[in-house]
Every structure is written in structure tokens, then in C-alpha cells.
Amino acid sequence: MTLLETNGLSACYGDFQALFGIDFEVDEGETVAVLGANGAGKSTFLNVIAGNVPVAKEQLQFDGVPMGGARACEMVARGVTLVPEGRRLFSSLTVEENLMMGAYGGAKGYWTLDKVYALFPKLKERRKQPATQMSGGEQQMAAIGRGLMANPRLLMCDELSLGLAPIIIAEIYETLATVRDRGLTLIIVEQNVQQAMKFAQRAYCFLEGRVSLHGASSELTREQVAKAYFGV
Amino acid sequence: MLNTILDAVIQGILLGGLYGLYAAGLSLVFGIMRLVNIAHGDFIVLAAFFVIAFQKFLSIGSPFTALLVVVPLMFIFGYVLQRFVLNQVVGDDILRPVLVTFGLSVITQNGLLQAFSADSRKLNGGIIEVSSFTLPGGIIVGVFPLIMLGACLATIGALQWMLFHTRMGVAFRATSDDTMAAGLMGVNTRHLFSIATGVVMVTVAIASVFTGIRATFYPTSGSDCLLFAFEAVIIGGLGSLWGTLLGGMILAISQSLGSRISPAWQLQAGHLVFLIVLLMRPQGLFPRRLD
Amino acid sequence: MIVNVERSTRTSRISTAVFCVAIVVLVSAPAWAGRGQLSMLVEFFYYLALAELWNLLAGYAGVISLGAQGFIGLGGYALFFFTLNMGWHPLFALIAAGVVGLVVAVPAAAVMLRLHGAYLAIATWVLAEVARLGFSEMTSLGAGSGISLGVASVRHVELPFVSRDGIFFLLALLFAILTVALSYLLLCSKYGLALKSVRDNETSARSSGVNSYGLKLGVFVASSAGMALIGALIYLTKLRISPAAAFDANWTSNIIFIVIIGGIGTLEGPIIGTIVFFVLRQYLSDLGSWYLIILGGLAVVVMLKMPRGLWGAFSHRFDVRLFPTRRRLVLGNPDKVRPPSGDAGKTELAVNPGDPS
Numbered sequence: 001m002t003l004l005e006t007n008g009l010s011a012c013y014g015d016f017q018a019l020f021g022i023d024f025e026v027d028e029g030e031t032v033a034v035l036g037a038n039g040a041g042k043s044t045f046l047n048v049i050a051g052n053v054p055v056a057k058e059q060l061q062f063d064g065v066p067m068g069g070a071r072a073c074e075m076v077a078r079g080v081t082l083v084p085e086g087r088r089l090f091s092s093l094t095v096e097e098n099l100m101m102g103a104y105g106g107a108k109g110y111w112t113l114d115k116v117y118a119l120f121p122k123l124k125e126r127r128k129q130p131a132t133q134m135s136g137g138e139q140q141m142a143a144i145g146r147g148l149m150a151n152p153r154l155l156m157c158d159e160l161s162l163g164l165a166p167i168i169i170a171e172i173y174e175t176l177a178t179v180r181d182r183g184l185t186l187i188i189v190e191q192n193v194q195q196a197m198k199f200a201q202r203a204y205c206f207l208e209g210r211v212s213l214h215g216a217s218s219e220l221t222r223e224q225v226a227k228a229y230f231g232v
Numbered sequence: 233m234l235n236t237i238l239d240a241v242i243q244g245i246l247l248g249g250l251y252g253l254y255a256a257g258l259s260l261v262f263g264i265m266r267l268v269n270i271a272h273g274d275f276i277v278l279a280a281f282f283v284i285a286f287q288k289f290l291s292i293g294s295p296f297t298a299l300l301v302v303v304p305l306m307f308i309f310g311y312v313l314q315r316f317v318l319n320q321v322v323g324d325d326i327l328r329p330v331l332v333t334f335g336l337s338v339i340t341q342n343g344l345l346q347a348f349s350a351d352s353r354k355l356n357g358g359i360i361e362v363s364s365f366t367l368p369g370g371i372i373v374g375v376f377p378l379i380m381l382g383a384c385l386a387t388i389g390a391l392q393w394m395l396f397h398t399r400m401g402v403a404f405r406a407t408s409d410d411t412m413a414a415g416l417m418g419v420n421t422r423h424l425f426s427i428a429t430g431v432v433m434v435t436v437a438i439a440s441v442f443t444g445i446r447a448t449f450y451p452t453s454g455s456d457c458l459l460f461a462f463e464a465v466i467i468g469g470l471g472s473l474w475g476t477l478l479g480g481m482i483l484a485i486s487q488s489l490g491s492r493i494s495p496a497w498q499l500q501a502g503h504l505v506f507l508i509v510l511l512m513r514p515q516g517l518f519p520r521r522l523d
Numbered sequence: 524m525i526v527n528v529e530r531s532t533r534t535s536r537i538s539t540a541v542f543c544v545a546i547v548v549l550v551s552a553p554a555w556a557g558r559g560q561l562s563m564l565v566e567f568f569y570y571l572a573l574a575e576l577w578n579l580l581a582g583y584a585g586v587i588s589l590g591a592q593g594f595i596g597l598g599g600y601a602l603f604f605f606t607l608n609m610g611w612h613p614l615f616a617l618i619a620a621g622v623v624g625l626v627v628a629v630p631a632a633a634v635m636l637r638l639h640g641a642y643l644a645i646a647t648w649v650l651a652e653v654a655r656l657g658f659s660e661m662t663s664l665g666a667g668s669g670i671s672l673g674v675a676s677v678r679h680v681e682l683p684f685v686s687r688d689g690i691f692f693l694l695a696l697l698f699a700i701l702t703v704a705l706s707y708l709l710l711c712s713k714y715g716l717a718l719k720s721v722r723d724n725e726t727s728a729r730s731s732g733v734n735s736y737g738l739k740l741g742v743f744v745a746s747s748a749g750m751a752l753i754g755a756l757i758y759l760t761k762l763r764i765s766p767a768a769a770f771d772a773n774w775t776s777n778i779i780f781i782v783i784i785g786g787i788g789t790l791e792g793p794i795i796g797t798i799v800f801f802v803l804r805q806y807l808s809d810l811g812s813w814y815l816i817i818l819g820g821l822a823v824v825v826m827l828k829m830p831r832g833l834w835g836a837f838s839h840r841f842d843v844r845l846f847p848t849r850r851r852l853v854l855g856n857p858d859k860v861r862p863p864s865g866d867a868g869k870t871e872l873a874v875n876p877g878d879p880s
Contacts, residue, residue, distance in 0.1 A: 050416060075417035090406045101406050103235040104399070105418010150418065268641030320827055326640045330587050332826045338776055338819030340717075346812035367857055455772065459652065462645045466638075500656045503649055507634065510646065514637040 002064075002155055003028045003185050004049065004080075009059040009068075011048050018044040020209045026154070026202075031186040033196035033217070036206035037229060040188040042087050046204070047158050049187075050076040050082035062154075069155040078155035085162065085189075089131040089145040095142055096127040099149050106150025110182075116145040119175060137168035144176065155179075156187045161195065173199055193225060207231045236492055239371050246377035248481025249384030250446070253439045253459035255468065255476040256388050257432040263408045264428050265322050267329050270338040273458030275433065277449060278340055279306050279440035281348055283355060293356040295441050303437045310433030314426040322425065337454065344451035355442070355444035357485020380442045385477075387438050391431075392473050403430060432509035456499075463506040478518055528850050538845040549696055553689030561692045565760055567801055568695035572753050573774075574781040575702040576746045576795035582788030583710070583718045584742040585637075586724075587644040589775055593651030594747045596769030598624050598754030600658050603764055606676050608663060613672075613680050617694075617755045624751020625744065632743040636736065648772075655770035669765025677762070691760045698753055703846075706790055710848040716740065722788075776818075783822045786832030790846040795834045 005025035019041050026032045027110050034042045047053045049060065051072035060068035062078055070078075081102075089098050098114060117124035120141040126134055131142055140160060147155055157176075161169040173195060180186055181200075190196035197203060197217045205213040205228035213220070213228030226232075258272050269275075282305060283298045292298045317336075321328040322325025342421060361374040395401035407414040407424055415421055443449065443457065468479020483502050509517065552564060573591065581587045600622040605616030633652060638646050659667045680687050709715050720728040721735045729735050758764045777800065785796020807814040829836050838844060 052415070071420075072412075072415035073418050073420040076416065082416050084413060084416060088416075090409040090411055090413065092405055092409050094403065097402050097406075100399075101402060101414070101417045104403060105420075138479065146417075262641075270641070270645070279751070317823075317827070326585060327587065327787065328826055328830060329583065330589075330641045330644050331779065331787075332823050334589070334776075334779060335783075335819045335823035335826065339816050339823065342812040342815040342819065346816065455648075458645070459649055462642070463649065466642065466646075496656055496660050500653065503653045503656070506649060509655070510636055510637055 001028045002026070003030075003060050003062070004187075006049075006058055007061070008044075009055055011044055011053050011055050013044075013053070018209050019048070019079055022206075022209075022211055024204060024211070026185060026187060028140075028153075028185055029156065029183050030202065031180050031188070031200045033200035033203040034187060034189045034206060035191075035193055035196055035225065036064060036212075037205055038080060039170055039208075040206040041209040042206050043158055044209075046187065046189055048083075048160050049075070049156065050079060051080075053067055076152075079151075080106065081106065081150045081152035081155050082145045083147040083155070083157045083160070085145050085158040087139050089139055089142055089146070091130065091132040093131055094128050095123055095131045095134070098131045098146050099123075102149030103144035104150075106152065109151030111148040111151050113149070116148055119148075119178070120145055136164050137172065140164060140168075140172055142176070144172070148179065152184070154185045156189075158189045159191065160188065161190065161192050167194065184200065193229070197225075205229055235370065237489065238369070238446075240488040240492050241485055242367075242371060242373065243377070244485030245481055246484075247488065248383045248484035249381040249388075249477070250439060250442055251460050251480030251484050252468075252477030253384040253387055253435055254457055255464035255480050256473050257435045257439075257464050257478045258461045259367075259470065260391065260404075261428060261432050261475065262465075264404055265407075265411075265425050267318065267322055268328060268333070269318075269336075270458065271340055271454070272436070273456065273495055274337045274340040274344075274454030274459060275306075275309075275436050276345065276440045276457045277451065277454040278451060279433075279437045280353070280355065280444040281344055281366045281451075281497070282306070282437075283441060283444060284348075284353060287355075295445060296356060299437060299441055302440075303348060303434055304368040306433040306437040307430040310436075311430040313427035315422065318429065319422055319425060335424075337458075341437070341451050341454060348451060350452075352448040352450055352451060353444070354448045355441060357445035361445065376445065380446065383438065383442065387435055388473050388477055390434065394431075398422070400424075400427065435468045463502060466514075466516060467506060467509045469519030471520030472518060475516065475518030475520060479516065528852060531847055532844065534843050535845055535847040542845075546696075546700065549661045552683075552692070552696075553685050553692055556692075558688060559603070561688050562760075563801075565688075565692050565695045567797060568577070568692075568699040569753050569757055570777065570781060570800065571793060571797045572695070572698045572702045573750060573778050574785070574797055575699075575706055575790070576753075577778045578787060578789075578793050579702075579706050579709070580742055580746040581782065582792075583715075584739045585722050586739055586743060587641075588647045588746075589644045589772075590647035590649070590651030591750055591778055592770045593647070593654045593775040594624055594628070594750040595757065595774050596651070596658065596764075596766070597627060597654055597752030598751030598756075599758030599764045599769045600661075600664055600749065602755035602759055603664060603670060603672060606672060607670070613677050613759055613876060617752070618789060620755035621748060621752030624754075625748035628744040628747035631747065632740050636739060636743065651770055651772075655766050658770070659766040665765065667766060669763060669768070671763045672759070674762070677759070691756070694756055695760075698756065702749060703790060703794075707846050707848065714741075715848060716850070718742070724759060734795075776815075780818050780822050782832075783825055784832055785829075786834035786838070788835075789832070789834050789838065790848070791838070791844075792832050792834040796832070799819045799833070 002025050006022050009022040010020055036042050049056050051070050055068040057066045057068040099116060122138055123142055123145060160172060188196060200217055203217050204211055205225060213224060254307060262268055279302055282302045283295050286298045286301050287295060317511055321332050357376055360375045360379060364372050365373050403419050403424060408421060411421060464480035464483050465476055467482050468476040486505040487498050487502040491498035554676060577591055598620045601620035602616050605611045605619045606613050623852050635643060664670055680690055716732045718738055720733055721738060726734050781796035781800045782793055784799050786792025825832060831839060
């Protein structure tokens with residue numbers, strides 16, 4: 001069952017057009033990766049879905065309902081949550097307060113403070129500390145935990161591995177796998193192609209604001225992806 | 233001589249709470265939405281005139297009782313103003329918010345002049361205005377200024393409690409840190425900003441009663457209130473309500489000491505202290521973080 | 524391929540001609556205008572000059588001053604000091620007052636520019652208050668009740684064939700022309716281009732090597748010194764000064780109103796704004812406070828719905844500029860290059876796509 005789909009989605013930042021006619025879909029329970037180089041439009045795409053960038057109403061459908069142009073708070077209420085690029089934790093709030101903010105506009109459900117602490121024990125140790133005083137990996141865990149607190153139907157993660165050591169990246173994806181296996185629908189934007197293909201069932205590749213390749217991870221070859229990624 | 237100085241300092245501390253309250257409102261709105269409301273002082277005067285009007289039309293004896301009506305009224309006023317007018321100018325542009333709120337200041341002052349004439353006004357605080365007690369050393373402390381300090385401290389304390397112990401308060405602080413990320417949490421910023429301005433108007437209403445009882449005021453008195461609020465914020469530093477309170481006290485103490493020299497030096501001393509802090513430590517004396 | 528950078532358009536050339544004619548007509552005004560008319564024209568031109576200066580600071584340097592009255596009053600008091608207490612010729616005192624404004628503006632600007640945005644704006648107001656309180660205490664200049672410049676002091680202000688009022692008018696006209704001309708020249712210079720880049724995006728401008736602080740400082744100082752000079756002229760014509768009048772916050776309100784309605788960040792805007800201001804004042808001033816409420820309301824509505832102001836909206840819609848400061852890149856075929864003759868028929872790219880404000 002299709003949870004989210006976009007039809008010919010085009011988006012602009014002022015005079016600058018960032019996305020050109022994106023056709024995309026993700027089914028409930030699926031994990032889809034969005035790949036591409038810097039500036040390909042991946043983050044813009046997630047921001048559109050999250051409600052930060054306006055688009056025409058019919059170009060975006062969530063759960064069958066046209067939602068293009070809806071504001072961020074409306075998308076959260078519908079069950080769409082974004083873990084933004086660069087984490088963007090609230091610097092004057094503690095870890096626990098950050099997690100509580102995650103639940104602000106979301107729904108009641110499986111994910112509670114205790115469940116998130118169970119998933120990321122390191123966060124529990126640091127619950128009363130200012131969130132931005134932790135290491136990069138811990139901050140990323142907090143950002144994911146914050147996203148989960150909204151009990152979303154669709155969780156989007158933008159560049160989880162940015163600035164993190166490989167061993168931490170692996171740890172985070174391992175933990176995220178348990179979330180995935182619980183049936184949560186995920187869209188992940190990743191520059192680390194290998195990691196993304198291992199984790200997701202399907203992948204899209206963006207190039208200069210357009211979809212250059214898409215298919216099941218198991219069927220796409222490295223050469224295909226490299227060509228679509230760089231556009232050579 | 234020492235007695236005069238001590239007396240001046242004590243009067244300054246008693247008044248500083250009020251300036252701190254003026255400044256807290258200005259500072260809260262700036263923190264959450266990076267908006268400085270030039271009409272802030274004029275709204276304090278507006279609220280004081282509402283008190284006068286309601287005291288008259290509802291035959292209420294005490295201005296404090298009139299607050300029961302004026303506080304909710306000012307909350308609604310703040311909410312509506314933010315929702316329908318000021319939300320349109322929140323953003324990166326420097327010019328629009330200043331010029332729009334400046335226009336609102338002109339409208340408010342002249343609206344009050346039109347409705348209430350240019351006569352001086354004063355609220356009647358009753359018996360507490362004239363009661364006082366004497367400290368050892370011969371320094372006289374009025375009951376009213378003491379109550380004023382207490383009320384202002386309590387209000388700032390309540391604001392602080394709200395910011396750290398309520399869901400709404402955490403949302404205010406989160407929005408103040410990162411508005412975009414707050415939206416991603418499901419915060420409806422249009423509504424939140426309006427609630428914030430509503431809350432600030434409640435502090436304005438409380439401040440107005442004390443302002444009106446303390447001294448005579450005119451429709452044009454709002455400009456002075458704004459300047460004191462602003463100077464207190466700069467002296468105290470951004471980011472912390474208690475820092476702003478201290479800024480208010482330092483300002484009031486400077487004014488109090490200045491007044492002992494001559495009436496003209498009362499205001500001038502405050503301005504000079506402000507300029508010195510601006511020159512030497514522009515981030516303020518007790519900043520919590522850089523904005 | 525030949526590439527030219529041009530500025531003038533046909534519209535601007537026509538308007539330049541019109542302005543020249545208008546100036547010639549105006550210069551002769553002392554000959555044909557009555558005393559009341561001259562007086563009104565004086566006021567028109569000094570408001571125009573003040574508005575252009577405020578606009579230069581706010582619309583181009585991005586610094587809002589809520590304390591214009593500080594320098595206006597300073598200039599006025601300096602003039603009275605030099606004329607009354609020092610016995611100088613009033614016109615010489617006028618120039619000296621401008622110099623005083625310049626000297627005070629430099630440290631004032633340095634202190635003020637430690638702040639930004641709205642806080643900077645309020646700080647300029649505080650500075651004006653400091654001036655007001657200071658001059659209220661100067662007994663040699665009348666303290667709180669003010670002081671008059673006797674007719675005797677201005678007896679020397681006259682020329683053959685031109686009355687004193689005529690001279691005041693010509694000075695006001697001169698200042699207005701100077702503020703417009705100097706603003707125009709500044710904006711056409713490389714400093715103007717730098718200013719506009721700072722206005723559009725300060726960080727990018729600075730990383731391109733623009734000294735944004737130095738620019739803002741320079742504009743602040745020039746604008747403030749100019750206001751002091753004009754303030755001196757204003758109080759020379761009024762022959763009486765008091766702290767309440769000279770440092771009245773209404774100076775700033777009126778200037779802001781003029782610039783907002785006319786169009787902030789354009790050279791033409793203050794001209795339109797001053798006209799509108801005078802027309803409104805003519806018809807509405809007997810409404811008392813309602814007049815100011817309407818002015819304030821108009822300013823708010825314009826800022827919300829039409830932030831470019833009357834001129835800005837018109838100029839944007841019809842792409843008209845009377846004082847062309849926008850630079851256009853004109854691409855031409857070397858065989859067919861001919862001097863520009865019109866607005867159409869060329870391939871051109873506007874180099875600063877940043878519209879007024």
C-alpha cells in the first residue's frame with residue numbers, strides 16, 4: 001500500500017528551481033534510499049515532504065491525500081517526521097527536553113521516553129545534559145530518538161552519516177535496523193552509497209534535481225549507480 | 233552622604249524590578265521570534281489607560297482589581313496583534329518589523345491622546361501608597377515600592393518557571409533556538425508566536441498598574457518605558473530573564489543616584505551607564521549566549 | 524562581442540531634462556513667490572533633504588535611525604551658539620554647525636554600530652535623548668525654555684535683489700538638490716555598488732572584500748552630519764529654538780512616514796513621499812491627533828502590503844527609473860554598435876537585479 005507518492009514534483013527556492021518533475025513512491029513498511037551528490041536536490045526533496053518548501057497540492061500525496069504545500073506542523077500531525085541534516089538539536093535544551101519536543105506535535109504510540117532510552121542507552125546517561133554538548137554520534141542518536149518520539153508513520157533521515165566515524169555510522173544503522181524491522185516506513189538520504197544500498201530495499205538516485213535511476217537495491221549494479229550519481 | 237547613597241541604591245533596587253519586568257517582555261519576544269516591538273512601552277501605557285477606563289465604567293475601586301479584566305484583555309490584544317499583523321513581518325528583514333512597530337507606536341500614542349486627552353493621569357493605589365516603614369539607619373522604605381518589587385520578581389519568576397517546567401515553555405525555548413526545527417516537531421509557529429505575545433502583554437498589564445500608581449503618566453509616556461526596557465536589556469544582556477532583571481536594577485540605581493545630583497541627571501545618568509556598557513561590553517553584563 | 528556597462532535610459536534622460544527645467548523655475552521663485560509660499564517651499568525642501576539622508580542610511584546602508592532629531596537639534600543649537608555666543612555671521616555659523624555635526628557623528632557612529640537591527644535603532648533614540656537632556660541644561664542657550672535669534676543677528680543675511688526669506692529658500696533648495704545629487708553620485712560609484720551588495724547579503728559582500736562596517740560608518744557619519752547642517756538651516760529660518768522642539772521625536776516620525784510612503788531604498792521615493800506628506804498635511808492637519816493616527820496607520824499598511832512604497836511599486840511595475848543607478852550590461856555586435864538610443868532593442872542583463880528594497 002503506497003504511503004507516500006510524488007507526481008511530477010517541482011520545487012523552487014525563490015527564483016532557483018531545485019527539483020524538476022520528481023516521480024517517487026514508498027509503500028508502507030518499506031525502506032527507500034535517496035542517493036546523489038551534493039546539490040542534487042535530496043535534502044530539498046525531504047524538506048518538501050516535511051512541509052518546509054511549498055509545492056503544488058496534487059504533486060505530493062500522503063496516504064492518498066494531496067498534501068503538497070501543507071505546513072510542517074500539519075505534516076507532523078499526519079505522521080511524517082524528518083530527522084534534519086546536521087541534526088539541528090535545540091542547543092539550550094537538555095537531551096531529555098529535546099526528546100520531549102519530539103513528542104510535541106506527534107501521536108501517542110509505541111515510542112515513549114523509556115523505549116527511546118532502551119534503544120539508545122547512552123542517551124539515558126546524558127539525559128540532563130545540554131544536547132549539543134555530546135559527541136556527534138550521540139547527537140545523531142538523540143536526533144533519531146527525537147524523531148521517533150512523534151510516533152511517525154513515515155520517518156525521514158537526512159544524511160545520518162555526516163561527520164561521523166565509520167564505526168559510529170555502523171552502530172547507528174544497526175540500531176536503526178531494529179526500528180526498520182518493526183515495520184516503520186523509512187526514507188533515508190545518504191551519500192554513503194554502500195551503506196544505503198545495504199540498508200534499503202529500493203533506491204532512487206538524484207542528479208541535478210531529477211531522478212536519474214531507481215530500482216530494487218539488489219538489482220542495481222555499482223556501475224549503474226555510479227553513472228546515475230555522477231551523470232557521466 | 234553615605235546614607236544618601238544607600239537610600240538611592242535601595243530606591244533603585246525597588247524600582248529595578250519594574251524595569252526588569254518591562255525588559256523581560258521585550259527580551260522574551262526577541263528571543264523567540266527576533267522581533268523588537270517599538271510599541272512595547274506604548275502598550276504599557278495603553279494597558280494603564282484600560283485600567284482607568286474599566287475602573288470608571290465598572291466602578292472598580294482598586295486598580296489591582298481592574299487587572300482581572302485588563303489582563304485577559306491584554307492577552308487577547310497581544311494574540312490578535314501578533315497573529316494578524318506582526319506575524320507578517322517576522323523574518324530576516326530588519327526594516328519591516330521596526331517600521332511597522334514604529335507605526336503602531338505612533339497610532340497608539342495618538343489614539344490615546346485622542347481618546348483620553350493629553351492630561352496627566354495617575355492610578356490610585358490606596359493606602360499602600362502612603363505607608364512606609366523605617367529601616368535601621370533612618371532609611372525609609374515605602375510599602376508600595378516593596379510590593380511592586382515583590383510582584384515584579386514574582387512575575388519574572390513565573391515566566392521563568394513557565395519556560396523551564398511547562399510543555400509550552402520548552403516549546404518557546406526550542407523555537408527560540410531553531411524555528412525551523414521547532415516546526416519539524418509539530419510546533420505551529422504562527423500560533424506559538426501569538427501566544428508568546430499574548431503572554432508578554434500579560435506582563436505588560438501587570439507592569440502598567442505599578443507604572444500608573446508609581447507616578448503620573450501621559451499618552452506619550454510609552455517612549456520612556458521603551459527606552460528603559462531597552463537599556464535594561466542591553467545592560468543586562470540577552471538570553472536570560474534574571475540577567476535582564478539585574479540590568480533593570482543597575483539602570484534604576486544609576487537613575488536614582490543621578491537624581492540625587494539634579495532632576496535632569498536622573499535620566500541622563502541611566503543613559504550614560506547604558507552607553508558605557510555599550511562601549512565596553514556590548515553583549516551585556518550577564519549574557520547567557522550570543523544571539 | 525563588445526560589452527558595455529550603461530546606466531541611463533530614455534526615461535531617465537527625459538526626466539533629467541524635466542528636472543533641470545524645474546530647478547531653473549524654482550531658483551527664480553524668490554522673484555515671484557509670496558512669503559507664505561516661499562516659507563512652505565523652504566519646509567518642503569528641508570523635509571526632502573532630511574528624507575533623502577534618512578533613506579540613504581536606512582534603505583541603502585540598512586541602518587534605521589530613530590534619533591534623527593538628535594542631529595537636527597544639535598545642528599540647530601550649534602548654529603545658535605555660533606551666532607549668538609560667538610557673534611559669527613549666520614551663514615558661516617551654518618557651515619560651522621555642519622562641521623560640528625560631522626565631528627560628533629564619528630564617535631557616535633562608532634558606538635552605535637556596535638549594535639544591530641532594532642537595537643541599533645533604539646540606541647539612536649537614546650542618543651537623541653542624551654542630546655535633548657544635555658541641551659536642556661545649558662543655561663547659556665536658554666536651557667529648558669529655549670532661546671531666540673534676534674532679527675539683528677540675521678540682518679547680514681541678504682543679497683542685492685534677494686530678500687532674507689529668498690536666501691533661506693535658495694539654501695533649502697540647494698541642500699535638497701545636494702542631498703539628491705550626492706546620494707545619486709554615491710550610488711553610481713563603486714561604493715554604491717558595494718552598499719547595495721551589503722544590503723542584499725552582507726556576508727557574501729564581506730567575503731567579496733567589501734568593508735561593510737566602514738561603509739556603514741561612512742554613510743552614518745555623512746547622513747548625520749547632513750542632518751545637522753539641515754537642522755541648522757531649519758532653526759535659522761525659525762529664529763527660535765528650544766529642546767522640546769529641536770529634539771522632538773516627531774522629526775523622525777515625519778521623516779519615516781515620508782520615506783515609507785514614497786519608497787524606501789529609492790532616490791525618487793522621498794520626493795514622492797514629501798509631496799504626499801504635504802498634501803495630507805494640508806487637508807488633514809485640523810483633525811489633530813486623527814491626522815497622526817492616519818499617518819501612522821498608512822505607514823503600517825504600506826509596510827505590510829506595499830513595502831516598496833508608492834514609487835517603488837510604480838517603478839517595479841513599469842520598470843522606470845528617474846535616477847538610474849542600476850547598471851546594465853549591454854552586449855553588442857562590433858559591426859553594429861551605435862550609441863544607445865532607447866530602452867528597447869538591445870540584449871541586456873541588469874547587473875544588480877536587486878530591486879529597490
